[in-house]
Amino acid sequence: MGEKWVLMKTAQTPTNIAVIKYWGKRDESLILPVNDSISVTLDPSHLCTTTTVAVSPAFHQDRMWLNGKEISLSGGRYQNCLRELRRRACEVEDKEKGIKIEKKDWEKLHLHIASYNNFPTAAGLASSAAGFACLVFALAKLMNVKEDDSQLSAIARQGSGSACRSLFGGFVKWIMGKEEDGSDSVAVQLVDEKHWDDLFIVIAVVSSRQKETSSTSGMRETVQTSLLLQHRAKEVVPKRTLQMEEAIKHRDFASFAQLTCADSNQFHAVCLDTSPPIFYMNDTSHKIISCVEKWNRSEGSPQVAYTFDAGPNAVLIARNRKAAAQLLQRLLFHFPPNSDSDLDSYVIGDKSILKDAGLEGLKDVEALCPPPEIKENAAAQKYPGDVSYFICTRPGRGPVLLSQQDLALLDPETGLPK
Amino acid sequence: MGEKWVLMKTAQTPTNIAVIKYWGKRDESLILPVNDSISVTLDPSHLCTTTTVAVSPAFHQDRMWLNGKEISLSGGRYQNCLRELRRRACEVEDKEKGIKIEKKDWEKLHLHIASYNNFPTAAGLASSAAGFACLVFALAKLMNVKEDDSQLSAIARQGSGSACRSLFGGFVKWIMGKEEDGSDSVAVQLVDEKHWDDLFIVIAVVSSRQKETSSTSGMRETVQTSLLLQHRAKEVVPKRTLQMEEAIKHRDFASFAQLTCADSNQFHAVCLDTSPPIFYMNDTSHKIISCVEKWNRSEGSPQVAYTFDAGPNAVLIARNRKAAAQLLQRLLFHFPPNSDSDLDSYVIGDKSILKDAGLEGLKDVEALCPPPEIKENAAAQKYPGDVSYFICTRPGRGPVLLSQQDLALLDPETGLPK
Incomplete structure (x- = not known):
C-alpha cells in the first residue's frame, strides 16, 4: 500500500426529465419524496455527465473537479454518498497492475473525482441528477460494490433526489417507499429505451434574467x-402514476401526453400555491404551451406533450419524428434565432x-x-x-462504463485533471 | 297609459375586488359558486358604473346602451335579471307628473337602460360586476321593488356572479348558499367602508397583448x-373565509395580507391546474409580486397585500397612506412611464x-x-x-341613487341616450 499506483474508472450517465413530477420531501436529509415520480431518460449523446473516479495511496484527501474547476466535497450530500x-x-x-485493495482499505484511501457535463450546468437541465448518478455509478464500479442498480439508486438519491432515476434508461419510476431509513425509496426501470422507439424530444432552452428559486428551498417552502x-401527493399522484404506467406500457401517446402536461401544470400550480409564490415558468414558457395546446387541439389528438422543471425551459416530447419536424417548424416560426445567431x-x-x-x-x-x-394575426x-437554443434528442440508455483511456478526465499517472 | 311620459332613475355602483376568490360555479345558469368569497368595494369616485334606467309607454322594446353604444339584451343573463x-x-x-304604474303594468312596459363605466371596460377591472349591480339597483328603485339589498344581490348574481358583492360598500361576503334555487346565495356586508379607514389601494393596469380566457369559460374548464x-373549495376556502372575517373585524393587517395573497395565488394555481392551463398573470405580474414580497419581508411585517383577478392587473392594498406612498415609490422605480407619457x-x-x-x-x-x-443590482x-397606468383609490361605499338630473345618461323627454 506504499506504492504510487492509480486505479480509475470512467462512467457516462444520462440526465432525465420527470413526466410525473417529484416535488416535496418527507425527509430532508435522506431525501425521501412525498410521492412517486416517473421520468424518461434522455439520450446521453446530447445530455450527459461523464465522471472519472480514481483511488491511489498517493492521494491525501478526497477531491473533486466539476467542469474543470475544483469544488468542495464537504457538503452533506456528497458526504452521504461517499x-x-x-x-x-x-x-x-x-493482477496486471499488481494492485490489491482490501475491503477495510477503502475507509483510509482517498478519492479523486472529475466530472463534466456536455451541456451548460446553468441551463437548468437537471445537471445534478446526472452528476450524482454518475458519481455513484462510477464509484460503485471502482469500489466493486455488489449492490444492483436499484440499490445504488437509493445512494444516488441521497445526493440529489432525481439522480436516482438516472441509473436506468428508458422510462423509470422512483418508488417513494415507506421505510423510515429510505431503504425502499429506490428507482426501477419500467421499460427500456427500445420499448417506445418513436418518441422524439425537443428542448427549448428559454432565456431568463430572473433568478430562480433552487428546487431544494422551493420544495421545502411548498x-x-x-x-x-x-x-396532490396523496390523492392525485397515486392514481396518475398508475395511469402513466399503463400509458407507457401500451405506448398510448394520447394518455401519455394528457398526463404529462397535466402533471407539469399541477407541479407549477403547487409552486404558485406556495408562500411566497414560486414562478418557474415565464411568458415564453406560456407561449410555448399555448402553441402546443393550439396545435394538439387542431389535430384532434395530441402530437406533442410538454413538461417544465424548476425553470422556464420546455421539454417537448413528440409522438414521432414527423410530429417533431412539424413541432420544430412551429417553434422556429415563433421563436427564430436572434439576427446574430446561425442555425447550426x-x-x-x-x-x-x-x-x-x-x-x-x-x-x-x-x-x-x-x-x-x-386563425388570428395576433397569434x-x-x-x-x-x-436561447433548442436541443433535439430522444429517450436514451442508462449509465455505462467507458473503457477507452482517452475519455478519462483524470491523468492515469497523477490522478489529477488532464 | 297612453301618454308620452318618461320615468327615470340614475344610480352609481362601485366595482369590487375579491380578497377570497370566487372561481367555479356549481350551477351555471343560476350562477351559484362552489365556495364563499369576500371582497372589498372600491371607491366609486375612481371606479364605478353609472346607469340610468327609464320606463315609458312610448318605448317599443327593452333597449340598452353601454358606454354610448347599443348592445343586445337578448342574452340569458340580462333576461334573467329583467x-x-x-x-x-x-x-x-x-303625483307631480301625474303618472301611475300598476304592478301588472310592468310586464308590458318596456325599459331603456344606459350604462357608463368611468374606467376602461377592457382593462379587466370587474366592469361586469359594477354593471350588473348598477342595472339591478337602478331598476329596483325605478320599479319600487321592496326587497332588501341582500335579496337584490341574488338577482344581480344572475347577471354576473361577482356583481352581487357590489351592492354593498366596505367588506362584503358572498355566501355560497345551499338551496338549489339559489335563493340563499346572497351577499351581505361584513363591515362598512368606515370600519377600516386606513387602507389605501393602488391598482397597476398591466399592459398585455395576450388574449385572455374569459372568466366564464375559464371557471367552467377549471x-x-x-x-x-x-x-380548495371544500377544505381550504371555508377555513380561510372565517380567518379573513376575523382579520377584517380586528383590522389585523398582517393576517389580512397573508390570506389575501395566499388566496390570490391559489386561485391562479387552480387556473394553472386546468386543462388546457389558464395563465392570467404574466411576467410583469410576477415582478410586482416579487417587489411586494421582498419589501414585506424586509419590513418584518406586511405593508401591502396583492391580489390578481382574471387578468394581469395587480390590486395592491396598502396598510395605510404611508405604506401606499412607499409602495408607489417602489412601483414607479421599477415601472416608470414610457417616455411619451406624463405623470398626470x-x-x-x-x-x-x-x-x-x-x-x-x-x-x-x-x-x-x-x-x-x-441587495443585488440585477433586481x-x-x-x-x-x-399602462396606475389607479390610486380606497375602499368605498355601496350603490347610491343620483338625484341630479344632469347626471342622467338618458334624455328625460325622449328616454334616449343624451
Whole structure:
C-alpha cells in the first residue's frame, strides 16, 4: 500500500426529465419524496455527465473537479454518498497492475473525482441528477460494490433526489417507499429505451434574467406552506402514476401526453400555491404551451406533450419524428434565432430532424409560414431572442462504463485533471 | 297609459375586488359558486358604473346602451335579471307628473337602460360586476321593488356572479348558499367602508397583448378538469373565509395580507391546474409580486397585500397612506412611464398620494433610488411600458341613487341616450 499506483474508472450517465413530477420531501436529509415520480431518460449523446473516479495511496484527501474547476466535497450530500459507498466497498484486485485493495482499505484511501457535463450546468437541465448518478455509478464500479442498480439508486438519491432515476434508461419510476431509513425509496426501470422507439424530444432552452428559486428551498417552502400539495401527493399522484404506467406500457401517446402536461401544470400550480409564490415558468414558457395546446387541439389528438422543471425551459416530447419536424417548424416560426445567431448553433443535438423539417438554413426559417391552426394575426407573432437554443434528442440508455483511456478526465499517472 | 311620459332613475355602483376568490360555479345558469368569497368595494369616485334606467309607454322594446353604444339584451343573463325584477315590481305613483304604474303594468312596459363605466371596460377591472349591480339597483328603485339589498344581490348574481358583492360598500361576503334555487346565495356586508379607514389601494393596469380566457369559460374548464379545485373549495376556502372575517373585524393587517395573497395565488394555481392551463398573470405580474414580497419581508411585517383577478392587473392594498406612498415609490422605480407619457395621466384616481411620495413630476420619478431592500443590482431593473397606468383609490361605499338630473345618461323627454 506504499506504492504510487492509480486505479480509475470512467462512467457516462444520462440526465432525465420527470413526466410525473417529484416535488416535496418527507425527509430532508435522506431525501425521501412525498410521492412517486416517473421520468424518461434522455439520450446521453446530447445530455450527459461523464465522471472519472480514481483511488491511489498517493492521494491525501478526497477531491473533486466539476467542469474543470475544483469544488468542495464537504457538503452533506456528497458526504452521504461517499459514506454509503465506502460502507459497501469490496475487495478489488488488478493482477496486471499488481494492485490489491482490501475491503477495510477503502475507509483510509482517498478519492479523486472529475466530472463534466456536455451541456451548460446553468441551463437548468437537471445537471445534478446526472452528476450524482454518475458519481455513484462510477464509484460503485471502482469500489466493486455488489449492490444492483436499484440499490445504488437509493445512494444516488441521497445526493440529489432525481439522480436516482438516472441509473436506468428508458422510462423509470422512483418508488417513494415507506421505510423510515429510505431503504425502499429506490428507482426501477419500467421499460427500456427500445420499448417506445418513436418518441422524439425537443428542448427549448428559454432565456431568463430572473433568478430562480433552487428546487431544494422551493420544495421545502411548498411543503411548509401549500395547502394543495398534500392533496396532490396523496390523492392525485397515486392514481396518475398508475395511469402513466399503463400509458407507457401500451405506448398510448394520447394518455401519455394528457398526463404529462397535466402533471407539469399541477407541479407549477403547487409552486404558485406556495408562500411566497414560486414562478418557474415565464411568458415564453406560456407561449410555448399555448402553441402546443393550439396545435394538439387542431389535430384532434395530441402530437406533442410538454413538461417544465424548476425553470422556464420546455421539454417537448413528440409522438414521432414527423410530429417533431412539424413541432420544430412551429417553434422556429415563433421563436427564430436572434439576427446574430446561425442555425447550426441554434438547433443542437440530433440535427437530422432539421432536414425532415425542410430547414437547412436561416433562410428556410425566415420563409416559414404561420402554422395553419393560427386563425388570428395576433397569434402569429414572432419572438426572436426568447429562446436561447433548442436541443433535439430522444429517450436514451442508462449509465455505462467507458473503457477507452482517452475519455478519462483524470491523468492515469497523477490522478489529477488532464 | 297612453301618454308620452318618461320615468327615470340614475344610480352609481362601485366595482369590487375579491380578497377570497370566487372561481367555479356549481350551477351555471343560476350562477351559484362552489365556495364563499369576500371582497372589498372600491371607491366609486375612481371606479364605478353609472346607469340610468327609464320606463315609458312610448318605448317599443327593452333597449340598452353601454358606454354610448347599443348592445343586445337578448342574452340569458340580462333576461334573467329583467325577469326577476319585473316579477317583484310594485305600484309606482308620481303625483307631480301625474303618472301611475300598476304592478301588472310592468310586464308590458318596456325599459331603456344606459350604462357608463368611468374606467376602461377592457382593462379587466370587474366592469361586469359594477354593471350588473348598477342595472339591478337602478331598476329596483325605478320599479319600487321592496326587497332588501341582500335579496337584490341574488338577482344581480344572475347577471354576473361577482356583481352581487357590489351592492354593498366596505367588506362584503358572498355566501355560497345551499338551496338549489339559489335563493340563499346572497351577499351581505361584513363591515362598512368606515370600519377600516386606513387602507389605501393602488391598482397597476398591466399592459398585455395576450388574449385572455374569459372568466366564464375559464371557471367552467377549471371545474371540469382541475383535480385541485374541489379540495380548495371544500377544505381550504371555508377555513380561510372565517380567518379573513376575523382579520377584517380586528383590522389585523398582517393576517389580512397573508390570506389575501395566499388566496390570490391559489386561485391562479387552480387556473394553472386546468386543462388546457389558464395563465392570467404574466411576467410583469410576477415582478410586482416579487417587489411586494421582498419589501414585506424586509419590513418584518406586511405593508401591502396583492391580489390578481382574471387578468394581469395587480390590486395592491396598502396598510395605510404611508405604506401606499412607499409602495408607489417602489412601483414607479421599477415601472416608470414610457417616455411619451406624463405623470398626470400615468397615475390617476386619488393623486394626492403622489405628493406624499414626493413625486410631483417625471423628474422625481427619474430620480428615484432603488428600494433599500434590494441587495443585488440585477433586481434593481426598470421596465418602462410594462404598466399602462396606475389607479390610486380606497375602499368605498355601496350603490347610491343620483338625484341630479344632469347626471342622467338618458334624455328625460325622449328616454334616449343624451
